[in-house]
Amino acid sequence: MKFTKMQGCGNDYVYVNCIEKELENSNEIAKVVSNRHFGVGGDGMIMICSSDKADFRMKMLNADGSEGAMCGNGIRCVAKYVYDYKLTNKENLSIETPSGIKYLDLTTENNKVVEVTVNMGSPILEAKLIPVISDNDKVIAEPIDIDGVEYKITCVSMGNPHAIVFVEDTKNFQVEKIGPSFENNKIFPDRVNTEFIQVIDRNTISMRVWERGSGETLACGTGACASVVACVLNGKTEDEVTVKLLGGDLKIKYDREQNLVFMTGPAVIVFEGEIEL
Numbered sequence: 001m002k003f004t005k006m007q008g009c010g011n012d013y014v015y016v017n018c019i020e021k022e023l024e025n026s027n028e029i030a031k032v033v034s035n036r037h038f039g040v041g042g043d044g045m046i047m048i049c050s051s052d053k054a055d056f057r058m059k060m061l062n063a064d065g066s067e068g069a070m071c072g073n074g075i076r077c078v079a080k081y082v083y084d085y086k087l088t089n090k091e092n093l094s095i096e097t098p099s100g101i102k103y104l105d106l107t108t109e110n111n112k113v114v115e116v117t118v119n120m121g122s123p124i125l126e127a128k129l130i131p132v133i134s135d136n137d138k139v140i141a142e143p144i145d146i147d148g149v150e151y152k153i154t155c156v157s158m159g160n161p162h163a164i165v166f167v168e169d170t171k172n173f174q175v176e177k178i179g180p181s182f183e184n185n186k187i188f189p190d191r192v193n194t195e196f197i198q199v200i201d202r203n204t205i206s207m208r209v210w211e212r213g214s215g216e217t218l219a220c221g222t223g224a225c226a227s228v229v230a231c232v233l234n235g236k237t238e239d240e241v242t243v244k245l246l247g248g249d250l251k252i253k254y255d256r257e258q259n260l261v262f263m264t265g266p267a268v269i270v271f272e273g274e275i276e277l
């Protein structure tokens with residue numbers, strides 16, 4: 001199978017062109033190729049497919065083979081893939097995902113994409129739709145007991161579920177130890193992606209993420225969007241925020257008038273190859 005390894009802020013996936021032919025057994029293949037010792041290595045696999053509703057369609061699978069309905073860093077890389085490999089010459093693209101059609105603006109230099117802005121759509125706050133089990137309609141700064149410690153979570157879906165936790169210091173926070181206890185807590189019927197946020201100032205936050213199905217990653221685009229929405233809801237930041245991730249920065253804007261979230265960030269091709277399956 002031919003593939004291209006790409007990354008956005010260090011959130012790396014194995015990209016496969018499925019426009020002519022969809023993959024059978026994609027969940028199994030995602031596990032194999034994502035393995036950093038026995039496979040290509042990545043946080044998961046992303047398939048670029050044709051669409052009858054939009055310019056292209058994407059499907060994302062985590063390193064454990066489970067599916068995520070949206071991927072912020074992935075969708076920017078899909079845009080770079082289709083533009084740089086000349087599958088399109090459009091600089092405004094629509095990409096269908098299981099969480100709806102997203103619209104993207106490409107910034108190019110010498111016929112290559114260097115940065116992409118994505119209209120990530122409206123955040124979903126209704127607990128039932130995220131889904132998170134709660135007595136309240138929305139989960140904002142609600143206490144949760146994790147391994148005997150009380151944390152306050154705010155829950156937001158950007159097509160996929162996120163729980164946001166404010167911490168004093170992301171650098172020394174034990175994400176690997178605590179992340180799995182959030183991911184698998186019984187109040188999240190579909191498991192959850194968890195963002196640990198340190199507010200630096202009214203326009204800057206630092207974030208680490210424990211992703212459902214992939215573990216700690218260097219960045220998460222939907223997570224950065226969900227986190228800025230959570231910051232605004234908790235009165236911690238303005239609505240335009242630079243999110244500092246382990247793998248780089250994302251610029252997020254929560255347009256409250258339109259109730260839309262916009263994400264801007266890089267997309268990079270690392271290498272191409274072929275793997276025997």
Ligand SMILES: N[C@H](CCC[C@H](N)C(=O)O)C(=O)O
Pocket residue numbers: 011062067068069070071072073074160161193211212213214217219220221222223
């Ligand atoms: N890293 C991705 C999100 C993957 C989410 C996935 N782990 C899930 O199961 O929802 C991003 O940039 O938005």
